[in-house]
Amino acid sequence: MPSAARVAAISERDLVKAVIAARPRSEKFDAERMWIRVTHTTAEWLEGTLASTPLDMPLLAHGSRIKLPRTHVIDVIFDESNADLEPREPPPREYWDRCMVDQCVLDGELTVGYLYRETPNMGKPDDKFPDSGWRIRGDMRGATRETLDCRKHAYIALGKVLNNDDSWIHLIDEPYGASFEKNYTTGMFERISE
Known part of the structure; x- marks a missing residue:
């Protein structure tokens, strides 16, 4: 999961991954993990277009408009143009002792x-x-x-x-x-x- 600092730094053009529930319920999957290209942000919400192609969600297609709370982001890839906004974080701690x-x-x-x-x-x-x-x-x-x-x-x-x-x-x-x-x-x- 991305840190709170990474989620807060998400801006336009970044790619975010979220779990999207099928509505209505699909034949194969209750939900799918998909990428969204962010087009608009607020402090709590992200809007964008679906960058993935759903496997079993007939009412959702590549390019569909998506709005989601920042708290639903499970991964983020910062756009090159936003590289200077990406938080510099220490590597995750390891517990080998x-x-x-x-x-x-x-x-x-x-x-x-x-x-x-x-x-x-x-x-x-x-x-x-x-x-x-x-x-x-x-x-x-x-x-x-x-x-x-x-x-x-x-x-x-x-x-x-x-x-x-x-x-x-x-x-x-x-x-x-x-x-x-x-x-x-x-x-x-x-x-x-x-």
């Missing part, structure tokens, strides 16, 4: 319920990706010390954990020594004070 995590979180059996960050100690000097210090446990409600100790664990990339449960990504840059437990009533992670 390692962490220790309960296998039940990786398997999708449990969501992240408790996590803490300690001074990294798992890595070796020649490791390509360092230890992040994050230690991630699955939901611990009702678990005994014995069942917790029996859980299998893995030392893997943070990205693999985030692929299964990213509910804690806003905590990823917390300092060493931080720890959090999920409040299952609010769904929020609460800092545990020492």
Whole structure:
């Protein structure tokens, strides 16, 4: 998905992609992803002509007029004439640093319920990706010390954990020594004070 800055920078002549629902409902598809050449913009809306040819929407054709809210844009290609308006953004962050995590979180059996960050100690000097210090446990409600100790664990990339449960990504840059437990009533992670 394009960032908010990229969506805000869309102007005339740019190409945007959106999911367009079939009206009336088509035989094959409920919706299609299609490109629209923008001809007019407002702060919240885009207007343009359909640059794609629908596969199964008899009432919509290449060149049809389309109006859509900016929030519906799923991709954007800036026109060469608008290149100076395209926001310069840092490359997307990658999450290759390692962490220790309960296998039940990786398997999708449990969501992240408790996590803490300690001074990294798992890595070796020649490791390509360092230890992040994050230690991630699955939901611990009702678990005994014995069942917790029996859980299998893995030392893997943070990205693999985030692929299964990213509910804690806003905590990823917390300092060493931080720890959090999920409040299952609010769904929020609460800092545990020492």
